[in-house]
Amino acid sequence: MAKIEKAACIGGGVIGGAWAARFLLAGIDVAMYDPHPEAERIVGEVLANAERAYGMLTMAPLPPKGRLTFCKTVEEAVAGADWIQESVPERLDLKRSVITQIDAAARPEALIGSSTSGIMPSELQRDMKHPERMFVAHPYNPVYLLPLAELVGGQKTSPETLELARAKLAPIGMKGVILKKEIEAFVGDRLLEAIWREGLWLIHDDICDTETLDDVIRYSFGMRWAQMGMFETYRIAGGEAGMRHFLAQFGPCLSWPWTKLTDVVDLDDALVDKIAEQSDAQSGERSIRELERIRDENLVGIMHALKGADGGKGWGSGKILADFEQNLWAHAPRRDYRPTREPLDLMEIKVLPSWIDYNGHMTEFRYAQCFADASDALLRLIGVDRGYVTAGNSYYTVETHTRLLDEAKLGEALKVSAQILPSSDGKKLHSFMSLTRASDNVLIATCEHLMLHVSSAEGKAVPPAPAVMARLEPLIDAHRDLGVPEGAGRSVGQKR
Amino acid sequence: MAKIEKAACIGGGVIGGAWAARFLLAGIDVAMYDPHPEAERIVGEVLANAERAYGMLTMAPLPPKGRLTFCKTVEEAVAGADWIQESVPERLDLKRSVITQIDAAARPEALIGSSTSGIMPSELQRDMKHPERMFVAHPYNPVYLLPLAELVGGQKTSPETLELARAKLAPIGMKGVILKKEIEAFVGDRLLEAIWREGLWLIHDDICDTETLDDVIRYSFGMRWAQMGMFETYRIAGGEAGMRHFLAQFGPCLSWPWTKLTDVVDLDDALVDKIAEQSDAQSGERSIRELERIRDENLVGIMHALKGADGGKGWGSGKILADFEQNLWAHAPRRDYRPTREPLDLMEIKVLPSWIDYNGHMTEFRYAQCFADASDALLRLIGVDRGYVTAGNSYYTVETHTRLLDEAKLGEALKVSAQILPSSDGKKLHSFMSLTRASDNVLIATCEHLMLHVSSAEGKAVPPAPAVMARLEPLIDAHRDLGVPEGAGRSVGQKR
Numbered sequence: 001m002a003k004i005e006k007a008a009c010i011g012g013g014v015i016g017g018a019w020a021a022r023f024l025l026a027g028i029d030v031a032m033y034d035p036h037p038e039a040e041r042i043v044g045e046v047l048a049n050a051e052r053a054y055g056m057l058t059m060a061p062l063p064p065k066g067r068l069t070f071c072k073t074v075e076e077a078v079a080g081a082d083w084i085q086e087s088v089p090e091r092l093d094l095k096r097s098v099i100t101q102i103d104a105a106a107r108p109e110a111l112i113g114s115s116t117s118g119i120m121p122s123e124l125q126r127d128m129k130h131p132e133r134m135f136v137a138h139p140y141n142p143v144y145l146l147p148l149a150e151l152v153g154g155q156k157t158s159p160e161t162l163e164l165a166r167a168k169l170a171p172i173g174m175k176g177v178i179l180k181k182e183i184e185a186f187v188g189d190r191l192l193e194a195i196w197r198e199g200l201w202l203i204h205d206d207i208c209d210t211e212t213l214d215d216v217i218r219y220s221f222g223m224r225w226a227q228m229g230m231f232e233t234y235r236i237a238g239g240e241a242g243m244r245h246f247l248a249q250f251g252p253c254l255s256w257p258w259t260k261l262t263d264v265v266d267l268d269d270a271l272v273d274k275i276a277e278q279s280d281a282q283s284g285e286r287s288i289r290e291l292e293r294i295r296d297e298n299l300v301g302i303m304h305a306l307k308g309a310d311g312g313k314g315w316g317s318g319k320i321l322a323d324f325e326q327n328l329w330a331h332a333p334r335r336d337y338r339p340t341r342e343p344l345d346l347m348e349i350k351v352l353p354s355w356i357d358y359n360g361h362m363t364e365f366r367y368a369q370c371f372a373d374a375s376d377a378l379l380r381l382i383g384v385d386r387g388y389v390t391a392g393n394s395y396y397t398v399e400t401h402t403r404l405l406d407e408a409k410l411g412e413a414l415k416v417s418a419q420i421l422p423s424s425d426g427k428k429l430h431s432f433m434s435l436t437r438a439s440d441n442v443l444i445a446t447c448e449h450l451m452l453h454v455s456s457a458e459g460k461a462v463p464p465a466p467a468v469m470a471r472l473e474p475l476i477d478a479h480r481d482l483g484v485p486e487g488a489g490r491s492v493g494q495k496r
Numbered sequence: 497m498a499k500i501e502k503a504a505c506i507g508g509g510v511i512g513g514a515w516a517a518r519f520l521l522a523g524i525d526v527a528m529y530d531p532h533p534e535a536e537r538i539v540g541e542v543l544a545n546a547e548r549a550y551g552m553l554t555m556a557p558l559p560p561k562g563r564l565t566f567c568k569t570v571e572e573a574v575a576g577a578d579w580i581q582e583s584v585p586e587r588l589d590l591k592r593s594v595i596t597q598i599d600a601a602a603r604p605e606a607l608i609g610s611s612t613s614g615i616m617p618s619e620l621q622r623d624m625k626h627p628e629r630m631f632v633a634h635p636y637n638p639v640y641l642l643p644l645a646e647l648v649g650g651q652k653t654s655p656e657t658l659e660l661a662r663a664k665l666a667p668i669g670m671k672g673v674i675l676k677k678e679i680e681a682f683v684g685d686r687l688l689e690a691i692w693r694e695g696l697w698l699i700h701d702d703i704c705d706t707e708t709l710d711d712v713i714r715y716s717f718g719m720r721w722a723q724m725g726m727f728e729t730y731r732i733a734g735g736e737a738g739m740r741h742f743l744a745q746f747g748p749c750l751s752w753p754w755t756k757l758t759d760v761v762d763l764d765d766a767l768v769d770k771i772a773e774q775s776d777a778q779s780g781e782r783s784i785r786e787l788e789r790i791r792d793e794n795l796v797g798i799m800h801a802l803k804g805a806d807g808g809k810g811w812g813s814g815k816i817l818a819d820f821e822q823n824l825w826a827h828a829p830r831r832d833y834r835p836t837r838e839p840l841d842l843m844e845i846k847v848l849p850s851w852i853d854y855n856g857h858m859t860e861f862r863y864a865q866c867f868a869d870a871s872d873a874l875l876r877l878i879g880v881d882r883g884y885v886t887a888g889n890s891y892y893t894v895e896t897h898t899r900l901l902d903e904a905k906l907g908e909a910l911k912v913s914a915q916i917l918p919s920s921d922g923k924k925l926h927s928f929m930s931l932t933r934a935s936d937n938v939l940i941a942t943c944e945h946l947m948l949h950v951s952s953a954e955g956k957a958v959p960p961a962p963a964v965m966a967r968l969e970p971l972i973d974a975h976r977d978l979g980v981p982e983g984a985g986r987s988v989g990q991k992r
Contacts, residue, residue: 014733140715140716140717140720146716146719146720147715147716148712148715175711175715177704177708177711177715178708179703179704180702180705181702181703183698183703186703187698187703187704187708187709187712188712188713188717190698191698191709191712191713191717192717193694194690194691194693194694195687195690195691195726196726197690198687198689198690199726199727202679202686202687205679206676206677207676207677207679207682207683208675208683209676210725210727210728211727212675212683213683213687213726213727214725214726214727214728215644215671215673215725216646216683216684216687217684217721217726218721218722218723218724218725218812218813219636219642219644219671219673219813220636220643220644221636221684221687221688221721222721222722222723223642223722223798223813224642224718224795225713225714225717225721225722226714226718226719226721226722226794226798227714227794227795227798228710228787228791228794229709229710229711229712229714229718230691230692230695230709230713231695231706231707231709231710231771231775231778232706232775232778232779232787233791235787236637236784236788237510238784239510239784240783240784242772242775242776243771243772243775243776244772247763247768247771248768267743272740272743272744275743276738279727279738279739280738282727282728283728287736288731288734288736288738291731291732292732294811295723295724295729295732297805297806298723298801298805299719299720301801301802301804301805302719302722302723302798302801303719305794305798305800305850306794306798308797309790309793309794309797309850310793311852311906312849312852312853315790315794316794317715317719353805353808354801354804354805355804356804356807356808357808360807363868364868365861365864365865365867365868366861367864368860368864368865369864371861372860372861396900397900398900398901399897399898399899399986399988399989400896400897400898401896401898401987401988402896402897403894403895404892404894404895405894423989428989430989448987448988449988450988450989489987489988490895490987491897491985492896492926492944492945492984493895493924493926493946494987
């Protein structure tokens with residue numbers, strides 16, 4: 001699979017910083033150039049937001065974070081990079097000169113993407129020596145969570161460049177969509193500008209305030225568009241007769257009276273004041289940091305919801321997250337499990353917002369989720385992976401005993417370790433897991449867990465494959481002398 | 497709280513049928529008038545979709561479904577109704593004459609809402625005797641899931657009417673937003689039409705195809721708009737400097753070259769063919785029914801994700817769902833728990849799409865969720881409700897033992913029953929729950945469950961309040977002679 005080896009970010013504001021975060025959290029080293037005196041602080045804040053979001057986004061093993069280096073020159077930053085992302089302010093002269101400078105210093109085959117939200121790539125690549133590898137890669141804020149990059153080539157861009165860019169974005173969880181032709185503002189900002197223009201008129205003419213307009217969006221078509229776009233949604237509206245029927249019904253509306261407001265509203269001081277005041281009334285109780293936090297949690301939640309959609313295959317951004325995680329698992333080094341006489345460290349997680357009850361505590365059944373995920377991690381450790389399961393063998397949980405001893409709170413880091421109990425013989429895998437708070441090692445919960453190894457062909461419990469047994473047996477032996485942990489073998493309510 | 501007592505639906509297509517489903521599933525009787533020969537079939541299909549969606553949407557106790565009656569005349573349908581929803585085809589002359597007919601036959605104070613997506617209410621109410629109670633209530637497809645109704649008054653509509661309409665929509669899970677002024681197409685369709693017009697140009701000019709355009713939406717701003725609208729999103733983009741800063745940055749773009757495409761595209765045969773073909777290529781593999789199913793599951797998933805947002809308080813459509821459920825619980829008749837010598841039926845649920853693993857089976861930790869929800873139901877039964885908990889007392893789960901005996905599959909109906917074990921004394925609540933498949937009573941799983949009653953003020957286990965004890969004790973007594981159920985008192989892996 002095509003893979004970004006080393007990235008350079010030229011320009012490190014909210015967009016450039018978030019590109020850097022995407023790369024770094026996917027394990028890619030980033031060289032950053034930004035002459036702004038506060039660049040390091042700004043990038044650091046964006047990266048902190050991104051790390052927080054990724055802590056919630058996935059339990060798949062993120063690779064070790066890439067190394068972030070701040071460079072003194074463009075030349076130093078682009079040296080050796082195979083993906084260079086330009087995110088300097090939105091002025092043609094500035095962008096063109098920076099891109100020309102990148103072009104001169106970069107390896108000739110390095111990809112050069114611009115984050116411009118509107119300037120045509122043909123304009124940007126005009127003075128390049130190797131313009132065939134330059135294109136627009138237009139992302140959406142927050143770049144570290146939203147998957148989209150619009151990929152737009154200019155007159156001199158080679159088609160292979162766009163395909164390669166798309167392939168290189170996939171492993172970092174991004175969806176590159178290639179436009180057929182360049183056009184100012186591309187597709188996304190064309191659509192956004194149309195609706196923005198109409199929205200400004202509605203505020204200007206006092207049809208509604210900003211909060212009402214936002215509510216209209218988020219309680220109706222905004223929810224539709226998080227998972228299907230405009231055309232697929234309208235296809236459904238056409239019923240079994242489909243898109244053609246919908247167009248026949250809806251088409252005439254285009255010439256209805258309400259199409260008259262296509263002029264550009266004058267964004268004068270009075271309108272700016274009105275919008276700013278209405279926006280303060282709508283959202284002013286919360287700081288921008290708090291709104292960012294809520295937005296990121298919501299986006300993560302939406303992706304999680306869509307990850308299980310369409311019968312578990314995933315849909316839309318949830319499918320992209322599922323693919324991203326598959327890639328993370330595929331590239332995770334198999335954990336070294338050298339059997340020692342210590343319980344095995346299986347997993348570290350953070351308590352997610354959706355896990356919390358109204359008391360601010362982790363809700364009861366999420367403990368079971370932690371232990372189920374940890375037992376999956378144990379299985380991977382002994383070689384029971386997707387391939388093994390697909391071949392018709394798997395471990396099934398048949399019995400568990402859980403004690404809830406303390407409370408876990410939002411955002412706390414937890415870890416799960418396991419001791420293999422001596423009654424395990426391969427066909428039976430009997431373990432005792434401990435969930436502790438990472439910060440102070442306080443024991444939060446324990447779970448005694450029994451799985452049986454089942455062959456789906458034979459429809460009964462059978463010993464595992466020799467390769468699995470060869471990894472499991474040394475573990476059973478190493479843990480044999482650890483003794484029975486406190487709390488194992490209990491029935492519910494049993495006196496100590 | 498204002499409440500709809502009896503609804504009439506005049507017109508029963510996809511929109512009118514889905515209004516009827518909203519009302520019926522909230523326990524409201526509906527009288528339907530639609531002269532279309534296939535009206536009953538169409539409404540029945542929409543209602544089936546809605547019932548399927550509500551089965552996934554909430555575990556809160558939906559009231560008994562309202563009664564749906566098909567009437568022979570408008571007069572018969574509106575008799576006695578306090579909310580009349582007009583959803584006939586989008587022609588001014590037809591809508592005006594139907595509304596005038598409704599007006600003449602309805603109780604003078606009955607609210608009359610029109611589902612029109614564009615006609616101004618002043619036009620519709622022109623010939624009414626009681627126009628002050630008429631307004632537009634413009635919903636979005638699928639009406640049974642999307643919360644929004646745009647409430648728009650005409651020149652003769654009283655302000656009290658709009659406030660009352662908003663109050664009456666809240667208990668059925670809808671968000672009525674009141675517009676300040678009437679305008680053709682209101683707010684939502686203004687915004688949609690702007691983006692639709694721009695989208696048609698992008699397809700017409702071969703900038704991209706329908707699938708690419710949809711991907712651009714659903715991988716970027718569609719996800720943002722499912723939870724925050726346009727202005728709140730841009731407020732964040734402005735950073736700590738806020739909305740004013742954003743406008744200063746973005747404002748100039750309005751006069752950039754890409755604002756030129758404000759003409760109305762000619763939706764001629766060639767463009768209709770192009771769109772229909774691209775849409776077939778994009779979505780043609782799936783039937784409309786399948787797309788509807790996926791859409792509804794996705795919308796439910798998004799609402800579930802947002803229900804836990806903002807530290808458990810809920811956000812956007814998730815908050816509306818949480819409020820809807822609170823209302824359902826508040827109005828649920830306290831279950832008759834007359835203690836008998838039978839285990840208590842606590843809960844019926846369906847296996848949701850997000851509960852399924854890649855094998856098509858309910859995943860391990862969702863069993864724990866079923867049992868945790870069932871133990872909550874047990875607590876409500878003995879009077880441990882939100883008010884009791886807020887006052888500082890609650891039961892906390894300390895220990896569970898679960899056996900997984902069979903598999904549960906997508907969409908299967910499951911039920912949970914419980915036997916109170918004799919070691920329960922109020923301070924301890926020790927139960928044994930059984931999860932069975934409703935269709936054939938096969939036992940899927942069991943859970944032995946121990947809770948302690950804790951006073952947060954005293955920070956320790958204490959006996960419950962006398963009112964709770966008075967409801968619990970007869971249960972303990974009634975179950976005392978049931979004997980120890982098979983599987984209770986087990987430790988993990990214990991021989992039988």
